[in-house]
Amino acid sequence: MAPMWRLTYTESAVSANVASNASPLVAPDRQPNGVEEALVRAARTLTSHLDIDAVCRAVLDAVEDVFGATSSWILLHDAGQLRTIASRGRGSEAFQGLAIPPHVGILGLAFTSRKAVFVPCVREEDRWFDAPRVHRAPLKSVFAVPLVSGSEALGVIGMDAPCFHEARPPDETDTARLEALAAQTAIAVANARLYHASEEDRRRLRTLLDEQQRLRRHVTHLEAHVKATGRFKEIVGDSAALKETVRQAALAAPGDTTILLFGETGSGKELLARFIHERSSRTTGPFVPVNCAALPEALVESELFGHEKGAFTGAVARKPGSFEIAHQGTIFLDEIGDLPREAQAKLLRVLQDRQVQRVGSPRSFEVDVRVVAATNQDLEHAIASARFRADLFYRLSVFPIHVPPLRERPEDIEALARYFTAHFSATLRKSVTTLTAAALTRLQEYRWPGNVRELQNVIERAVILAEGAVVDIDAITTGSAFHPAPAVPASSVITLVDAERRAILAALVAAGGRVSGLGGAAELLGLRPTTLHAKMMKLGIRRRPES
Template sequence: MPKNGSSARATGSKEVLAQLRQKENEQAILLCVAARIATARNRNDLWNIINEDILGLFNGVYYTLCLLHEEEQTHSPFLYSRQQAGKKISPVLHKEHPVNDGIFDAALAAPGPLIFRMADLMARKHKPSYIPHWHKMGIRSLMVVKIANRNEHKGVLYLYGEKASSFHTGQSGLLTGIADLLGTGMCNVLANEQIEQQMEEIERYKQQLEEENHYLLEEQRSGGGFSNLVGESKEIQKVYRLVSQVAPSGATVLLLGETGTGKELVARAIHEASPRREKLMIKVNCAAIPASLIESELFGHEKGSFTGALDRRIGKFELANNSTIFLDEIGELPQELQSKLLRALQEKEIERVGGKTTIKVNVRIIAATNKQLETEVAANRFRSDLYYRLNVFPIHLPPLRKRKEDIPALVSYFIERFARQSGKKINNISHKALEKLMGYSWPGNVRELEHLVERAVLLTNTTTIRDIQLPERSHLLHTANMKDLQVRPLADVERDYILKVVKLSGGRISGPNGAALKLQLPATTLISKMQKLGIKKEHFIDGQETGVL
């Protein structure tokens, strides 16, 4: 008996020692895992820890760490095993799943880990969609444990084994301890992600504020609004009426006219009279930006999307969200960008260069050009669908030579502005100087007048501008104009013009789309002129012209 008692005591001592060693071993593992989790700053750090330090401890071949959503009705993967060679992870694992699926909710309610045989789970009538996938992958057992942080449920860790006996209850204590550490690690990672997201938002708003401040300073320097539209002529009154009609709407506007006619001022007037006036109008000169950079300028880019993209940058469309964007010189936009602009107009969404997601924008478009866009479309230099999308509400700005009665008012306005800027007391212009301005042809329109008045103000030392030096016609311009003004018989000129109009009308003489209506002539008169000038049907049908031009 004593001998047997000694044997029993020896056996009990060995078991106690084994338990102590196991606890010491588990404590050492927990300390090591805790130290590594404490350094985890992002999901990739946590992914490495689970794969390198945790998964192998429990004979698992795969794992999924699922996050409980705030509404506590659904969960989705926070981290998961990557696919192995020849074995593909199903998309079903990436989607949201209901909490009450018989596994996730059971893990949350249990005090420790739970072990399931895959055969038993497959036999269930109502089973989660991810169970058949894992069974097909050769998984035969599943161990789950809840992840919590300060008694607040955060999710569930799934471990998958290839044998029915892969997991046993002796692993419960260690897995519970690791689950508590993962709860802290997961919260730290989520907090870091939120901080990074907030920092990105702060940086974006900072950049937007800087851009808006830039535009505000520029607008203060250049002036803006309806008050800067000067003139009372019949031609400019038509523009005022159109601006008043279109401004309250969100319609796209196309400003047409020669260079220097004040298209940007009209765009500002439309914006200032619109419901979007509380935000700054953003302007882009499509001709001033290199073709390689204009996409980034309009739509922004992600960090590293191309050489030199050291930071994320928001584009002009994002900056103009809920406001107006003015696209000057739209006729110079490269063809490869025209389709992307069309998408922004139609779908009201953009995509940054190098980005993978679309961004919704609410932007009112005002475009301007001094080109004949119909000609550009016919020459395949401008997309017809983009032209029709821009040409919703066209406004033609008259050249200064067609509104010369506005010159006195414009001159007074410019004298007052530039005198104030230069600190001079100039308030008048002589009749002789004004007559000189009225007799000039103004190829540069209002912009040319503005610059001439500014120069005159700087050169004047009295209260009245006595003279304005008009620019001399350069030899190159004179030579170019002489080429266009070669002396030809009037009949030849008339014949050429009629022939071009008939061709433009598709060979039609009469009718609503005929050449006679375009030339404002009776059809009989036009036919008589064509016979007199020797214009025959073969000259304009199928492009076959045999006469002398």
């Protein structure tokens, strides 16, 4: 009896994979990062070419790089037949010029069923190509997926890869990778066909080209995401302060609620924003980080909302903004407190209406974006000094989350130090495995004004300087700008209430008892007069204190 056809997502195929304890099947000499890079390279070609030959080369390259295929081929449906348009590897000559009915053989099954098909042993399978020369091809197994664009099946990709021999079927990861490649290939093939089609079909081409542009932007940010998450992707620590922050982030992540992260520079706000994105329903969409403080003031609106060709000097082509690129994903607006007031007004409209208008365009269009913002500033103080819009603040702070500085979670310093030591030991190709007790003590004595980012830099430098397997105190302190925090006598500590009272009294003395007006105490303190009055009443401060 012939062996069963194994449609990849059927219970039998999955059970067989579990029973054999097979790990995810990737070409033996390929690591996960290499696999993702190969898929990104293919995606770049598929979203930038309208030439069938270039598309086929990119697809066969990816199949070889990702799965280690020794034989691969692409057939397209044309005039009632599946015809080979590209083949590579062992036995490829058997496929050249091949044309078979779409219901025949393994590839025909993938084409007609529109499902992935895996046959572990071709020689034992009765149904194969109805072509004698293919029977003689040196193939052991076949893994095939259909090319589908919309409701139309365009063809099929097939391969023989040694990693699938010995009756080890592809797992869900392998199938998902090949199906994703097939989906992009189908779009590229449809684009190429429309490009060479009649004038009537060119109207359909415009819609597909827009999708191609969207995919290209997504690939660009996928590359950035791969690089960013490949560096540090874990939230490290077990302190109560960090656990509470992560708990709040996990609660807010599943919905589309706008989130505002408060925290000092270097405390890990972007890492937490990525955590929120990856646990949301938008995890397959782009994550687009924007550092508002780094945007040139003259180009802020262009960077955020895009511009049309000719909108200003130097605008030689239409450019999508960060909101447009983040469509169906998450935009992370870091240092939102540094955004100019003019841009704040536009951002407010985007948050209210979910509509974006490019610079130089009279039209607006919808965007589906989740907003996570972050700041290291006191935005309420910025509102009082008219540097930040109150209405924008209330729109952004629907769900505020405090990201604690490292000095508020000192119990995490050792775990972070060990994590960074292992990371940099691997990336710098060193054999450092641990830190001495003295080095850890020195790290825990420091106040870390630069937070986790500063600790990361100190450990990277220490790993470089370490001469053996251990980071000692000399490696920690050599060339470092930090010193242990001096002990603070308990008698010198004052409460926040006392500090606020002293500041208000000093301002009133300096202003001659005047609260409002030019040179008044409110202006000196950067507060609104009404806010200062309220604080004075709360603290029982007289209007004109004795000097």
